Amino acid sequence: MRNWPNPFIEQRADPYILHHEGQYYFIASVPEYDRLALRRADSLEGLRSAEEVVVWHKPDTGPMSELIWAPELHHIEGKWYIYFAATHTQALDKLGMFQHRMFALEGTGDDPLNARWIEKGQIKTPFDTFALDATTFVHQGKRWYLWAQKAPDISGNSNLYLCEMENPWTLKGDPVMLSKPEYEWECRGFWVNEGPAVLVHGNKLFISYSASATDENYCMGLLWIDMNADPQNPQNWHKAPRPVFTTSYENRQYGPGHNSFTQTPDGEDVLVYHARNYTEIEGDPLYDPNRHTRLKLVRWDKNGMPDFGIPPADTL
Structure with a gap:
């Protein structure tokens, strides 16, 4: 079993690690919410001490x-892209929600830390509402965009949507909703499905996502579909009725979620996530800086389903 230091990188929430051509790249939300910064290393472990470049x-x-x-x-067709959410104001709208929309940057060159970055603007969806947490992947020969957004006619903060892409900053056709908050554990504090991440294993494509408020109630859910099934038909998707990764009071790990996936050089799947090691948060949990990046190997059961286990205790 691979045991990484825990926390892996401190004060970095919503972590994302890309493994590309033998190099590991790390990007995440910073506590100041004011910049995009990358790290690069030739090993997962090396990301901890790698120089961060804004x-x-x-x-x-x-x-x-x-x-x-x-x-x-x-990295898409020879160019680099950074997807992120941003807003024009910290004020909440009349529904009491932030006013984020989704944006993309395009970078050229071999090295994203020294690339020339161009703002490609907002990635627009059919309705102009709170939207965030986009990811992209290739499946069945098509590139897909997967994100969280508030629907005008559905209660709650955000649902999960999937749409084919015309190019890396433009959607093609009509999105389909894959999931909305419906279980009790998805509706604690806020009705939330967000932070989707894609993982393929065997004959299934999985989407993990995060649910509920960003305090100790935050947790991960799971969707999956047969690799040959039409992903644009919501009926083909399965949804776990219980969370798959949750707070461990015994290990003092609270609100694990907003994950991504990467792999070791040997091809082992790695869960990349954030969690706090305390619950006593003063003020809005959003502005508490101590959601630290953490890593954990994904185990697979005999049915080809992921077993994320329990968030391990801090080792540092």
Whole structure:
């Protein structure tokens, strides 16, 4: 069993690790929510001490000037892309929600830490509402965009949507809703499905996601589909009725979630997530900086389903 230091990287929430051509790249939300910063190393362990390079800083005004959240780095057809959410104000709207929309940067060059980054603007969806936590993946020969968004006609903060892409910053066709908060554990504090991440194993494609408020109630749920089934038909998707990764009071790990997946050089699947090691938060949990990045190997059961286990205790 691989045991990484825990926390792996401190004060980095919504972590994303890309393994590309033998290199590991790390990006995450910073406590100040004001910039996008990358690390690179030739090993997972090396990311802990790797130099962090700021590749973009939010402007003083405009739609990307506040609360830069949940960035992801992707390499698509020879170029680099960073997807993130941002807003023009820290104020809440009339529904009591933040006003984020989704944006993309495009980088050229072999090295994203030294790339020339161009703002590609907002990634627009059919309704102009709170939207965040985008990821992208290739499946059945098509590129897909997967994200969380508030629906005008559905209660709660966000549901999960899937849509084919015309290009890395434009959607194609109509999105389908894959999941909405419906179970009790998805509706604690807030009705939330967010932070989707894709994992393929055997004959199944899995989507993990996070649910409920970002305190100790935060937890992970799971969707899955047969690899040959039509992903645009919601009936083909299965949803776990219980959370698959939750707070461990015994190990003092609270609110594990907003995960991504990467792999070891040997091809073992790694869960990349954040969690706090205390529950006594003063003020809004969003502004508490101590959601630390953590790593854990994914086990697979005899039915080809992931077993995420229990968040391990701190070792540092």
